[in-house]
Amino acid sequence: MTRNRKTARATKIPDVVIDRLPLYARCLALLQSRRQEVVSSTELASMSRVTPAQIRKDLSYFGRFGKQGRGYNVGQLLGELWRILGLNRDWRLALIGVGKVGRAILEYDGFASEGFHVVQAFDVDHQMVGQKLVSVTIRHVSELEQRLLKDPVDIGIVAVPAVEAQAVVDALVRCGVKAILNYAPLRPHRPPDVELRQIDPVLALQSMTFYLKALKGPAKRR
Amino acid sequence: MTRNRKTARATKIPDVVIDRLPLYARCLALLQSRRQEVVSSTELASMSRVTPAQIRKDLSYFGRFGKQGRGYNVGQLLGELWRILGLNRDWRLALIGVGKVGRAILEYDGFASEGFHVVQAFDVDHQMVGQKLVSVTIRHVSELEQRLLKDPVDIGIVAVPAVEAQAVVDALVRCGVKAILNYAPLRPHRPPDVELRQIDPVLALQSMTFYLKALKGPAKRR
DNA sequence: ATCTGTGAATTGATTCACAGCC
């Protein structure tokens, strides 16, 4: 494990920086699949829609991965980012709520291909309990804590209606889950050491309409 | 239309502020459904997980909606936010890509209930063309521009594989679409006057693993 | 007594610009 010294290890790394790293990793993976060996911050910038200076500064929090006059080695930088983000291992997830959204998540193959495996699934609907969907047997949500304590997961995915989301988050927290991906349209309370990310397409739509409103009318012909 | 004077109309309103407004609107709607008439910035803060000062400052970009010593009238403030965001009308959407993700979007009823109606749907798969899903007939993507120019929409939803996403975005832009919700795992280029929001759960997961990695092992029992 | 609205102060993030290396 080649550890780069002279690096600002002490500095608290801003969350926004962490949020951008997976984006860089994705671009690098694309470059790697094209057999490109070297990339400059400028090229990476045009792919990721981030400025070159920002990319360089972001990376500098973790080490000195580039070569002056040349750029970054694609494979090596990708490896570093994987290491930093912990992407070179699999992660176990529990899904709570197997309604429309939950089912789409289970059937979506974009998670597993990146190492995120839904290994447990829960729902309130007794009809669904016992059904097997994509190699996961659905259990009743009342068994959640018991099963999660016995067979822990790293990340919880909340896909229940808004009114139930807080209770589910609380249960996950009690089970020691430290990261939650929430699809419910509500921002749940949780302890500061529990990471939370919201997936909220309606909020996204509702903020875009602000800018549309300014325009004359509904989508005009050119 | 009561227009509040003395307001900083000239100031460019930061995008982050716009992004928070729908969140406030949602909290207010919840309060309204509970028949609560008045709310303070502090109470709204605990619901939305934003600080009271930030809420007050955000709102101050648009007017003076509160009463000192009392707070905000729930119904009135909600009305103002609807007006500001353009939520008191319906919006027409086109969905491109009716695979797993696209189908989930079509079947999800959380869009329509907020006034966002998918009125057109496209896919490359000829098998799907002609099928009717949730009151929308799927058309072939080659007809996209023709149909969108004839029957314009306000917002495009991109739910195609990453490799095709840029071409779809380009086509939407040519049709005059000024707002795009993108589910493809890639940040497409677009002109500066076209709003774009990403829905990217994998990126969200990948940034959370950074914080998990620091912890001892996979979710431990307490 | 309470709570808003807002300049001022602060904190945080981004960009600049250039020394140093390839």
Add this chain to the structure above:
DNA sequence: GGCTGTGAATCAATTCACAGAT
């Protein structure tokens, strides 16, 4: 000549703190 890594400078967002309204 080209490109990284990084302090310094700039720009942006958040928080403070209090005057003023009810």
